[in-house]
Amino acid sequence: MNPNFTSFNQALFDWYEANKRDFPWRHTQDPYQIWISEIMSQQTQITRVADGFYPKFLERFPDVFALAKAEWEDVFPLWDGLGYYSRGKNLLKTAKILVKHYEGKFPETPEGLEKLPGIGKYTASAICSFALHQEIPAIDTNISKIIQILWSEFNIIETAHTLVKDASDSWIWNSAMMDLADSLRRGITIEGDLHEFFPPEILPKFKPKRKKLQKNTDSKLVPNTDLKRIEVGIACIHKDGKYLIQSRPKGKSFAGWWEFPGGKREKGESYRECVKREIQEEIGVNVSVRPHFLQCVHQFENVELILTFHRCQIQAGEPAPLEKQKIKWVLPSDFGKIKFLKTNAEAVRKLKSMRV
Numbered sequence: 239m240n241p242n243f244t245s246f247n248q249a250l251f252d253w254y255e256a257n258k259r260d261f262p263w264r265h266t267q268d269p270y271q272i273w274i275s276e277i278m279s280q281q282t283q284i285t286r287v288a289d290g291f292y293p294k295f296l297e298r299f300p301d302v303f304a305l306a307k308a309e310w311e312d313v314f315p316l317w318d319g320l321g322y323y324s325r326g327k328n329l330l331k332t333a334k335i336l337v338k339h340y341e342g343k344f345p346e347t348p349e350g351l352e353k354l355p356g357i358g359k360y361t362a363s364a365i366c367s368f369a370l371h372q373e374i375p376a377i378d379t380n381i382s383k384i385i386q387i388l389w390s391e392f393n394i395i396e397t398a399h400t401l402v403k404d405a406s407d408s409w410i411w412n413s414a415m416m417d418l419a420d421s422l423r424r425g426i427t428i429e430g431d432l433h434e435f436f437p438p439e440i441l442p443k444f445k446p447k448r449k450k451l452q453k454n455t456d457s458k459l460v461p462n463t464d465l466k467r468i469e470v471g472i473a474c475i476h477k478d479g480k481y482l483i484q485s486r487p488k489g490k491s492f493a494g495w496w497e498f499p500g501g502k503r504e505k506g507e508s509y510r511e512c513v514k515r516e517i518q519e520e521i522g523v524n525v526s527v528r529p530h531f532l533q534c535v536h537q538f539e540n541v542e543l544i545l546t547f548h549r550c551q552i553q554a555g556e557p558a559p560l561e562k563q564k565i566k567w568v569l570p571s572d573f574g575k576i577k578f579l580k581t582n583a584e585a586v587r588k589l590k591s592m593r594v
Contacts, residue, residue, distance in 0.1 A: 242389075243397075243400060243401055243404055244404055245431075246388070246401070246432075246435060247401060247404050247405050247411065248431070249430065249431035249432040249434075249435065250411070250414050250415070250418065250432055251405070251406070251410065251411075251414060252430055252431060252432070253414070253418070253428065253429070253430050253431075253432040254410070254413070254414035254417060254418070256429075256430065257417060257421070258413065258414070258417055259284075259417050259420075261275070261284070261288045262275075262288060262292060262293065263275035263292070263368070264368075264413065267368070267369050267370075267371070268369065269344040269365050269369035269370070270301055270302045270344070271296065272364070272365055272368045272369045273344070273357075273361070273365055273369075274292065274295060274296065274329070275287065275292055276361045276364050276365065277325050277328075277329055277356065277361065278291055278292055278295070278320060278325075280322070280325060281321075281322060282320055282321070284420075287320075291316070291317075291319070291320060294316055295316050295317075298312075298316055299313075299316075301342075302333050302336050302337060302342050303337055303342055305329070305330065305333035306333040306334045306336070306337040306338075306342075308330065308333075309330075310326075310327060310330060310491065311491070311492050311493065311494075311495070313326055313329070313330055314326070314492070318580055321537070323538055324356070325356060328355040328356025328357075329356060331355040331356070332354045332355050332356060332357065335354060335355070336354070344365065344369070346366070346370055347366070348362040348363055348366055348374065349362075351365055351366070359377075360376055360377060360378050363375065363376040363377065364376040364412070367408055367409045367412050368409050368412070368413075371407075371408065371409050372408065373402055373403060373408045374402065374408065375398035375399060375401070375402045375408070375411070375412065376412045376416075377394070377395065377398050378416075378419075380416075380419035380420075380422075380423065381398070381415045381416070381419055382394050383419075383443075383444065384415065384418065384419060384422070384444070385397050385398060385401075387440060387443055387444070388435060418432075419444075422436065422441065422444035422445075423444055423445060423446055424445075425441060425444075425445055427441075465537065465540055465541055465542040466540055466541050466542065467541075467542050467544065468502060468541060468542070468543050468544070469502065469503040469509070469512075469544045469546070470500055470501060470502055470503065470512075470543065470544065470545050470546070471500050471501065471503055471509040471510070471512035471513040471516060471546050471548065472497075472498045472499070472500030472513070472545055472546065472547045472548065472582075472585070473498060473499050473500055473513045473516070473517050473525060473527070473548055473550045474498050474531075474547055474548065474549050474550065474585065474589060475498075475499070475517070475525060475549075475550045475551065475552060475557075476549060476550070476551065476594045477551070477552060477567065478567075479569060479570075479594045480567035480568055480569050480594075481498070481567065481568055481570065481589065481594075482498075482499070482521075482557060482565060482566075482567055483496045483497065483498055483499075483565065483566060483567075483568055483576065483578075484496065484497060484498075484499050484520075484521070484559060484563055484564065484565045485497075485563045485564040485565075486563065486579070487563040492579060494577070495577050495578065495579050496576050496577055496578050496579070496582075497578065497579045497581075497582050498547070498582060498585065499516070499517060499520050499521055499565075500512075500513060500516050500517075500520075500545075501515075501516035501519070501520065502516075509530060509546045509548070510527040510529070510548065513525070513527045513548050513550065514527055517550070519560070520559070520560060521557040521558060521559055521560065521565065522555055522556075522557070522558050522560065523552050523553075523554065523555035523556065523557050524552070524553045524554040524555055525550040525551060525552055525553060526550060526551050526553055527548050527550050528548055528549045528550065529548070530546045530547055530548050531547060531548070531549060531588060531592070532545075532546070532547040532584060532585050532588055533545065533546045533547070534581075534584055534585075536581050543581065545581060545585075547585045547588075549592075570589055570590045570592075570594070571590075573586050573589070573590060
């Protein structure tokens with residue numbers, strides 16, 4: 239054992255006792271609750287998880303059996319705002335697998351956990367450490383950076399295992415390292431005996447590099463070229479003070495939720511041409527299409543969804559859905575009673591304040 243490791247651990251535990259953060263999942267050994275916290279906390283501000291998403295989620299789905307009975311439409315309202323929706327969908331898949339094949343129990347090894355959807359090496363290690371108190375380091379990029387900077391001559395994984403074995407409580411070591419990494423990223427001076435490991439001259443190495451923002455010079459939406467771009471024209475058809483909305487059909491995501499009709503823009507087509515074609519195809523009417531009153535962007539996974547909303551009036555025909563779905567006319571004053579898709583929320587808000 240390198241004596242430097244032992245003195246580091248002692249200083250780390252003393253620092254943690256004085257500076258530790260208090261999160262609800264640090265008061266439980268329930269692998270389900272720890273799993274939920276770990277998945278939610280990925281690439282999300284941890285205070286948003288602790289203060290809002292996490293308690294609300296557990297209130298609705300208190301255990302893996304409750305979650306396994308749900309569908310994505312039930313989970314989505316509690317996940318919306320966290321982003322990276324594949325995490326939530328994998329959460330649901332894993333819950334169903336655990337109940338069907340594992341009697342609702344979590345595997346007790348990292349290797350077993352990694353076989354489940356959405357659980358990688360770090361999350362598996364975290365569950366084993368925090369729920370089962372196994373002597374395993376939970377190594378993410380921030381903890382790797384600490385080890386790399388302090389002991390650049392040693393292998394990161396081997397050093398982490400050595401440090402954990404030297405610690406009196408491995409799960410406390412993991413929590414302490416997470417809090418230390420957070421303080422270093424925010425440029426907070428490390429006090430106490432731990433300060434000698436982090437003198438002021440090395441602190442800049444731990445601060446995240448800021449990404450340069452792309453300047454937008456003409457007020458138009460700048461597409462994110464790293465994502466698949468889908469452009470959708472949407473019709474807000476009004477008649478006698480009401481707007482036409484349609485339900486999502488069975489077999490599609492969010493079946494039974496409501497939205498304004500529309501569809502994908504084809505190559506070489508303007509948004510107004512797109513709306514006229516889609517409305518003819520979807521509900522069998524010809525409409526006049528005004529310039530858009532709203533254009534907004536939603537990012538899901540690897541997709542950038544650009545929605546353009548237009549107010550329209552029927553010129554010929556009677557609306558009838560071509561798919562097995564419902565349509566109805568609704569007053570703007572009754573929009574609050576309707577379960578609209580989240581992507582329609584801004585349009586709903588604007589239409590409430592517009593004259594029909």
